[in-house]
Amino acid sequence: MPKATARRRAAAPKPAKKSDDESPITTEEQEAEIAAMRRRNEIAKRKQEQGLDTLVILSAVICVHTAFSNYTERTMPLLYLLPASQAFLLLYSLTPGWIPPLREASERAHGNYVAIQLFLFTIGFFAIQHSNPELPDFVKLALPELAAGAVEIQRRGQKDTQARIAKLDELKYDLKGA
Numbered sequence: 001m002p003k004a005t006a007r008r009r010a011a012a013p014k015p016a017k018k019s020d021d022e023s024p025i026t027t028e029e030q031e032a033e034i035a036a037m038r039r040r041n042e043i044a045k046r047k048q049e050q051g052l053d054t055l056v057i058l059s060a061v062i063c064v065h066t067a068f069s070n071y072t073e074r075t076m077p078l079l080y081l082l083p084a085s086q087a088f089l090l091l092y093s094l095t096p097g098w099i100p101p102l103r104e105a106s107e108r109a110h111g112n113y114v115a116i117q118l119f120l121f122t123i124g125f126f127a128i129q130h131s132n133p134e135l136p137d138f139v140k141l142a143l144p145e146l147a148a149g150a151v152e153i154q155r156r157g158q159k160d161t162q163a164r165i166a167k168l169d170e171l172k173y174d175l176k177g178a
Contacts, residue, residue, distance in 0.1 A: 034168060055150065056090050056093045059144045059147040062140055063084070063140075067081075067087065079128070082120055083124075083140070087144070089144070093110065093113065093147060094106070111152055121141055121142055124141045
């Protein structure tokens, strides 16, 4: 019978404790939470930027290789100028600061560079239609656009996150006389 009692005690509901969410936290605790959020956000941002920079560099290398091989094969000029242009535009998708002269343009107008990449992809898509293209041809053509688009999505997400943290910082309340 002692086992049955132990089971009943284990199965019995425990009294609900008052959670910390219900009680107000002090200003110092609020500042500590916001600082911790900022640190986590900064770490996540760096990891995302490193991953996307790797993708951008890989895409640029593939574009340069494609442009060079198309040039040496003496294909029509459009088929080597397009990947070369895409590789050049990918420089704007690197994390601002990698190439200091491009920093301001990269931060300010990256969406425009993504639109240009999409335009170049569209031109290339129609240009290779007559040559019986295979899937790798389309992937090589689309990779720079996909990389630039991923960078743009990440940058917009970071701006949104920073705005939310700033708003949270504004919403801090003073816990005096409580």
